[in-house]
Amino acid sequence: MTCPETMSIGAYVLGALEASERRAVEEHLVSCTACRAALLQFAPLPGLLHAVPVEDIEAEQPEPAPLQLNKRRPRRWVLAGAATALLAGVASWGLLSAPASATWTATDGVGGLDTTAKLVSRGWGTDIQLRLTDLQPYEHCMLVVHGRDGTVETAGWWAANGNYQAKIPASTSIPLADIDHLEVVDAGDTVLSTVSPTTR
Numbered sequence: 001m002t003c004p005e006t007m008s009i010g011a012y013v014l015g016a017l018e019a020s021e022r023r024a025v026e027e028h029l030v031s032c033t034a035c036r037a038a039l040l041q042f043a044p045l046p047g048l049l050h051a052v053p054v055e056d057i058e059a060e061q062p063e064p065a066p067l068q069l070n071k072r073r074p075r076r077w078v079l080a081g082a083a084t085a086l087l088a089g090v091a092s093w094g095l096l097s098a099p100a101s102a103t104w105t106a107t108d109g110v111g112g113l114d115t116t117a118k119l120v121s122r123g124w125g126t127d128i129q130l131r132l133t134d135l136q137p138y139e140h141c142m143l144v145v146h147g148r149d150g151t152v153e154t155a156g157w158w159a160a161n162g163n164y165q166a167k168i169p170a171s172t173s174i175p176l177a178d179i180d181h182l183e184v185v186d187a188g189d190t191v192l193s194t195v196s197p198t199t200r
Contacts, residue, residue, distance in 0.1 A: 012157075139159065155171060
């Protein structure tokens with residue numbers, strides 16, 4: 001079952017909504033399983049967009065050539081064959097190159113906030129699964145990723161929705177090996193928690 005409000009989830013994840021719109025989406029997410037599922041699907045967007053070079057966006061793209069299909073073979077079979085080949089290639093690549101991963105924790109956050117970040121290296125950057133406990137209810141936060149070379153990316157936004165715990169999927173275009181530390185920052189730019197390979 002789908003929900004018409006899922007159209008707003010992408011803009012919510014990218015931080016493109018006004019404060020009142022964000023609050024409305026957050027209230028809706030509490031009771032809508034379809035939109036919560038969409039939120040998980042859209043979570044990698046910020047990191048993926050950071051991975052696209054600006055010059056690629058601005059460059060003029062040539063018109064795609066029309067698709068030429070063999071008239072003897074129905075189109076659905078051509079598409080099915082292409083999909084099978086693609087899946088086989090992805091499966092083979094996954095077997096040959098298991099992603100590197102790391103788990104960072106910190107228990108010294110503001111107000112006793114405990115943070116655990118599971119990071120997994122991907123071809124486009126790093127997938128991040130964040131878990132927070134002792135979070136203040138209705139806290140509006142963002143995850144900021146700091147690279148070793150000074151690069152800074154916002155990897156996701158969320159609100160606590162009255163809970164003391166939160167599980168947040170996020171992503172960044174910064175490779176795992178190049179991440180120096182992560183910060184959980186509230187709406188007033190206060191750093192609530194910092195996690196890195198050296199925190200405990």
